[in-house]
Amino acid sequence: MTVWTVRHRDRVPPLVWDSVLPALLLLNVVTTYPARELPVAAALTAALALPLVWRRRAPLAVFAAVVAAAFVQWLADVQLPADIALLVALYTAAAHTGRRGTLLAAAVVEGGAVLACLRWTQDGAFLTPFVALSATVVAAAVLGVNVRTGRAYLAAVQERAERLALHQEQQALLAVAEERARITREMHDIVTHNLSVMVALTDAAVYAQHRSPDRATAAMLQISETGRQALTDMRRSLGVLRADEPDAERHPLPGIAQLEALADQMAAAGLPTGLPLTAAPRPRGATARSSSPPRAGSRARYIPQKVRP
Secondary structure (H helix, E strand, C coil): CCHHHHHHHHHCCHHHHHHHHHHHHHHHHHHHCCCCCHHHHHHHHHHHHHHHHHCCCCHHHHHHHHHHHHHHHHHHCCCCHHHHHHHHHHHHHHHHCCHHHHHHHHHHHHHHHHHHHHHHCCCCCCHHHHHHHHHHHHHHHHHHHHHHHHHHHHHHHHHHHHHHHHHHHHHHHHHHHHHHHHHHHHHHHHHHHHHHHHHHHHHHHHHHCCCCHHHHHHHHHHHHHHHHHHHHHHHHHHHHHCCCCCHHHHCCCCCHHHHHHHHHHHHHCCCCCCCCCCCCCCCCCCCHHHHCCCCHHHHHHHHHHHCCC
16 A cells, blocks of 8 residues: 555545445445345345444444344345445454453354354355354454554554653753753853952052052953953853854863963962962872863862962
8 A cells, every 4th residue: 555545545534434335235235136125125234334334433332233233134034245244343343342342242243143154054054154254253353453452552652752752852951951050150160260360460450550560561461361261261161052163162171280370370460379289199090180070170270260369
């Protein structure tokens, strides 16, 4: 079955499809039965086939109506092609009910098969038609059960896919929230430590502008450099939000390895700055970067800048 056929079949209402078989059965009776037998045959065919139009809405009620019509047909001793409606009703009941309902419906139709073989078999040939009818009854019931099982499996797969999509969406929201919190912490650290440095350098420049103009000029230059460094750090922290940001702007924030250069910058501005370093022993082969947490270096760099000598 092609994709085009499946799409166009889904566009047709189920009621239309369910009306095809009753229409064909009635057309067969009208065109093949003689006028003397036509009224009874047409009435029984309509009683057997027309309930199938509503088989999807009320499968058990339709099955009961078809069985009742088939029993009336058996009492009237009239054989009709519309007896196939029993198999369709059995299939529908098995596809929409549980195991107990399926077994009960199959038992009822099997009983009808026994009654039909007892009345309409010729020359005592009971076994062959009984086996054939029983096989069709079992096939209709098994087909309905398979359809019900497949429908339940697809529903379970769909539910699992929906749960997985919801879980992924929640994980994405958590990742976004965590990234926002990280960027907020980075921005807070960058702004506070650079402002602290700039305030300290400004105080030093004001203090030294009369006694040592050279040091005041160096302090003002250092303030400018600190501001540029703050802008660079802010671009680096926010660069992950922009796809066109150059990779050179995304390198990690300065860490412990840059503490000595930072102390030199502070001393060059005229601020007496010392850098006493103590480190705990670490395993041979380990480096400062590998033995400290990823964010420890950037935070360690901020701490001495906030301490005024």
